[in-house]
Amino acid sequence: MSSSAKDSARERLELMRKLNSIPLQQFDxxxxxxxVPNNIISPNSAPQANRTNELVRWAKGAEGCGLLYLWQVLDSVVNEQPLPERQDMTVQEVEIKKENTLLFVSARGVYKTFRVLDSLGWYELPTTSPEITKRVSKKVAQDFQYAREWKEIHAIAEELYSKYIKLYRYMCLCQLASELQSIEQADIQRSMATNYFKDVIELRSKSILEDLRQLSSIFRTAPVTVLRNLPRCLPAITQSLGSPSQSSTFYNGILLVERICELVLDALHIADNLLMLHFDNLKQVS
Structure with missing residues (x-):
């Protein structure tokens, strides 16, 4: 079984377990x-495991919402976060598929929308990491283990930011050299960016999911969800680095890496603010 198939099976199993474990009120x-149509799901008196199976089968079917959107709704309900806007981009995705493009960038107001394609389907990156709820802030101020997990997120985000910002600089220098007609320098910078991505970022981004799984109490919070979805961007970055430096594919790759840097920095700031709350509470108690 391929690594992507294993990851997909693991995600489905985790989704089933999470749906089985939530309270009936949240499930409803x-x-x-x-x-969901009334005739799809058994009544509340039925075992929740049965209702979960029915919901997942419906979501995967032709009339369903898709497993990715089911994950988003689950995250929103459990963590009391705003639900991301769901958009029907079927026509655009068909055009993208014809061009074998793994990254779609479009303008939404003053912001750009980024959608990447991997083995699980299309994933849209958030504009920013959503703000943490008051419930989370209160818990991190009072719970040492909870605060300790946010300290781990701080360290992970700090590490990731330093790596992705370095890749961003390499790619920008490659594009600049290309614009200045310095083909040799453009090739050198592209080679440095590609090697750094494969040897450092790609390996770490894939292994980081296991580190995040250890943070069980905050694994489904919005900033952590952003971090654990970063590996889904790797195929699009790989494709960008393999494209001509003056092409739109390479340029969109630069924009994607820039967005990743912004999201990781958001997660870092959120963790930093939560840790400050924890330490402020310790001062007041002492």
Missing amino acids: MILFTLD
């Missing part, structure tokens, strides 16, 4: 949000 909120 998910059904209401997704507007």
Whole structure:
């Protein structure tokens, strides 16, 4: 079994377990949000495992919402976060598929929308990491283990930012050299960017998911969700680095890496603010 197939199976198993474990009220909120037809799901008196199987089968089917969107709704309900906007981009995805493009960039107001394609399907990067709720802030101020996990997120985000910002600089220098008609320098910078991506970023981004899984109490919070979805961007970055430096594919890759840097920095700032709350609470108690 391939690594991507294993990851996909693991994600599906984790989704089933999470749906089985949430309270009935939250499960019904998910059904209401997704507007699941009444004849699809058994009544509340049925075992929740049965209702979970029915929901997942519906989500995967032709009339369903898709497993990725089910994950988003689950995260939103459990963590009391705003639900990301869901967009129908079927026509655009068909055009992208014809061009074998793994990255789609479009303008939404003053912001750019980034959608990447991997073995799980299309994934849209958030504009920013959503703000943490008051409930999370209160818990991190009072719970040492909870605060300790956010300290781990701080360290992971700090490490990732230093790596992705270095890749961003290499790619920008490659594009600049290309614009100045310095083909030799452009090739040198592209080679440095590609080698650094394969030897450092790609390996670390894939292994980081296991580190995040150890943080069980905050694994489903919005900033951590952003970090654990970063490996889904790797195929699009690989494709960008393999494209001509003056092409739109390479330029969009630069924009994608820039967005990743912004999201990782957001996660770092969120963790930093939460840790400050924890230490401030310790001062007040002492």
